[in-house]
Amino acid sequence: MKAILIAATCVLCVACSKSEDKPAEAKTPEAVQPAPQATAQPQQTPATPAANASPLTRSADGVTYENDYMGLSIAKPEGWYAQPAEETMKMSQRGTDMVAGDDKMLKAMLDASLKSSLPLFSFFEAPPGTPGKQIASLVGVAENISALPGIKSGCDYLSHVGQMLKSAAPQFSVSDTCKTERIQGNTFGVLEVTAKQAGILMTQHYYACRKGEHAVAMVGTSYDAAGATKLGQVLQTLKVKCG
Incomplete structure (x- = not known):
């Protein structure tokens, strides 16, 4: 549950960029190297991760993003920015610093949690760094929770997230x-x-389900009804088999 907390904190880094921030380069890179069209296979959604599948999320067309390891796919909204995995990881490190502050023990715990988590996708309405704009976003992560057998459902997972948010x-x-x-x-x-x-009121909705030894978790951030509606539409493109 620390992984999605870090992801949510990262959103605060970019959600309301100041005018003096340098705009990010106007491009929409893929999460990783695009998968070759010729080798594209029908989407599979096993209940447990595929042992030999790549853990990196890929996109062949810049629209549909697939993670074979988690058996997950989702469509990026037209015109939105897909953050590359390396940027997501750097932002996650910033998130641990924001959450932990001067608490070295908490910082160590959060750093350790990053090693057991996998970034799935990070979609932003505008590139991080775009000045003077509240940026809606949808970020997804997978977190290994095999050491927490008491978490049976998404709400079990989110109960811990809620408690951590209240504290941190x-x-x-x-x-x-x-x-x-x-x-x-x-x-x-x-x-x-x-x-x-x-x-400015920011609303976040955290989503989670258990998938084998992992929690698939997402956080959607919006600032108005139109943004919330858009995020709901994106979620309806999600394909994954929980359980």
């Missing part, structure tokens, strides 16, 4: 109730979190 990020208002939502045949736990930045 008191500026967040965390819902006391985890709801469930059906997404493409899977039951996801959903936790709502809100916060104000410079008087």
Whole structure:
């Protein structure tokens, strides 16, 4: 659960960029090297990760992003920015620093959690660094939770996330109730979190399900009804088999 907490904190790094920030280069790179069209195979969604599959998310067309290891695919919204994996990892390190502050023990725990997590995708409405814009986003990670057999469902996972948010990020208002939502045949736990930045209301929805020894977790960030609707549409393109 630390992995998605770090991802959510990373969103705060880019969500409301200041005007003096240098805009990112206007391009939409793939998460990793594009997969060759000729070798593309039908999407598989096994309940457990494929042992010999690549853990890196790939896209052959810049629209559909696939992670063979987790048996997951999702479509990037038109015009949005797909953050490369190496950028995501660098931002995650920034996130651990923001959450831990001067707490060296917590910093060590968060650093360790990054080693057991896998970035799946990071979609931003505009490239990080775009000045003067509240940037909606959807970020997905997989976290190995094999050492936590008590986590049976997405809501079990999110209950820990909520407690950590309340402790590490008191500026967040965390819902006391985890709801469930059906997404493409899977039951996801959903936790709502809100916060104000410079008087602007930010709403985050955390989604999670258990997939074998992993939790598949996502955090969607929006600032208005239109942004929330767009994120809901993107989630309906998600293909993964939880259980």
